[in-house]
Amino acid sequence: MIVMLAGGIGGAKLVSGFYLGNLASELTVIGNTGDDLKFLGLRICPDLDTIVYTLSGKVDPKRGWGLEGDSFSTLDALKILGAQDWFRLGDRDLATHVWRSSLLAEGLTLTEVTRRMCQVFGVECRLLPMTDTYVPTEIVTEIGALHLQEYLVRERCRPKIRQIRYPGIEESKPSVAVEESICKASVVILCPSNPFISIGPILAVPGIRSCLRDTDVPIVAVSPIVAGKALKGPAAKMLEQLGYDVSPTSIARLYSDFLDVFILDERDEILRAEIEDMGIKVQVLNTVMYTLPDKIALARDILKSL
C-alpha cells in the first residue's frame, strides 16, 4: 500500500500519476485540511475537493481547482446581497459544500463525508482527511493574523509573513484510519506540496510525525522547489519570508528527522551532496509535471528509484 501526504493542486498532480497510472494495488491519500474554511456558514475543504475533482477528471484544468465548466450565479447573487464573495464558489462546487456542511451538522465525521464524496465521484483510492477536527492554519502577517485562505485568496499572498501557526492542532488527533494507513504502508510519499501550509499541518497533527519517525518503510519526499522557484503557489515566498533559503535543501531539512529519500529535480542536481550530508538518500528525476503522462512517468520513476 502506498500512502501519500498531499495538499491541493501540486499534491493532486502526483497523486493522479499514481492513481491513473494504476501504480499501487492500494493507494491511500492523507489530505491536508489545514486550508479548510468556514465561509458563509459552509465548511469548505479546498485541498480535499481539489484531489477528488482531479482524480475524477472533473477539475477545471486551467485553474487546477473547482469544477470544469462551472457557473458562478450564486456567487454573483451573493455579491449583490452584500455577502462576502472573495472566496470563489462555483454553482456545482457549492453543492459539495452545502451537502458536506449538512452532513457534518447531522453528526457525520469529515472522514465519512469524504468517503461518500469519493464514492459519488467514482474515486476508488482512499482519501483521508488528516483529522476530523477543524484546525485552520493561521498566517501571522504584517497586517495581523489571517486565516490561510484570507492570506491566499483575499489578500493574494501580498502581506509579509511573520509566522505560520496551526492553532488548536495539539488538541486534534488523526483519525484511526490515518494512523492505521501509515502503519500498513509499504512506502510513504510526501507530495511536492507546500511544506508550511500543505504538508506542515498534516505533520503537526499529534501522532503523525512520530508515526513517520517510527516506521521502517521508506519515506520519500518530492521537492516542491525547482531551480529556486515554487512550481505553484507561495512556497518560495514563504521560505524566504520565514528566513529559509529558497532551495530544495531547506525542504529536505524540514523533513530530515524522518525522511529516507529525497526526490530532487534534474535542474538542482548540484544540491545532491548537501542533502546527502543530512543522511538522506537522493534521487534525481525530472519532477516537473505538465501532462498526465508526465505525472504517471514521475510516479513510476519514484517507485523505481526506491
Added chain:
Amino acid sequence: MIVMLAGGIGGAKLVSGFYLGNLASELTVIGNTGDDLKFLGLRICPDLDTIVYTLSGKVDPKRGWGLEGDSFSTLDALKILGAQDWFRLGDRDLATHVWRSSLLAEGLTLTEVTRRMCQVFGVECRLLPMTDTYVPTEIVTEIGALHLQEYLVRERCRPKIRQIRYPGIEESKPSVAVEESICKASVVILCPSNPFISIGPILAVPGIRSCLRDTDVPIVAVSPIVAGKALKGPAAKMLEQLGYDVSPTSIARLYSDFLDVFILDERDEILRAEIEDMGIKVQVLNTVMYTLPDKIALARDILKSL
C-alpha cells in the same frame, strides 16, 4: 398605515396591488413564516422570499415563486451527490438562503435579515416576519406528520389531511415591530391567502389575534375561495378534508371573532346574507387578479369600500 397579513403567492399579488399602485403612505406586511424550512442546513423562508421577489419585480412570473431566469446547477449537482433535492432551489435564489443562514448564525434576527433583504432588493415597504422564532407548520396526514413543505412540495398535497398544527407556536412571540404595526394601523387587511397555512400561523403567534380583536380600526379579509375553488394552492382541499364547507362563508367564520369587513367575489354574491348574519359587513368585488392592473384595481376597490 395599511397593515397586511400575507402568505406567499396569493398574498404577494394583493400586496403588490397596494405597493405598486402607491395606495398607502405607509405599508407594512406581516409575512407568514410557518412555511419556513431548514433544508440542507439552510433556513428557507418561501413566503417572505416570494413577497420580496414579487414586489421587486424579480419573481419568476410563470411559477409565481423563485427568481426569473434562474438556473439550477447547484440543485442538479446536489442530486448527483445524493442529497435531498425535492425542494426546488435556483442558483440565485440559493444565494438568498446561504446569506440569510449565515446572518442568522451570526446572531441577527430574521426581522433584521428580512429588512436588509428588502433594502438590497429595493423593496420600500416594510416586511415583517410574523415572529423571529422558527415554528414550522405541521400537517398531520394519513401517512404521518409532515413538515408543511414536505406536504406541499415533496408529497404534492396528495396525503389526506387529519389535522394542521403549529407546534411550539405558543412559546413564540411576535416581534416588537409586528405588535407596534398593528397598534398603529389605520386598516388591517388579510390577503386572499390560505387560512390554515398562511394566515393561520400568523394568527396563532401569541398576541396577534388578541391585538386584532382589541383594535378599533377596520379589519378586512379577502376571500381566497371563489366559486367553490381556491384560486391557488390547496385551500379548497384543506377545507374539505378538515370538515369545512368549501365556501367563503367558512373563511369568514374562521375570522369572525375579529373581522369587520369581508370581501366576497362577485361570483359568490349569493352568500352575502349568511356572512352578514355573523355580524360582518360584506363588500362584493371582482377579486380575481391576473394582471398588475387587476391587482391595483382590487386594492383600490378595497380601500374605497371601507
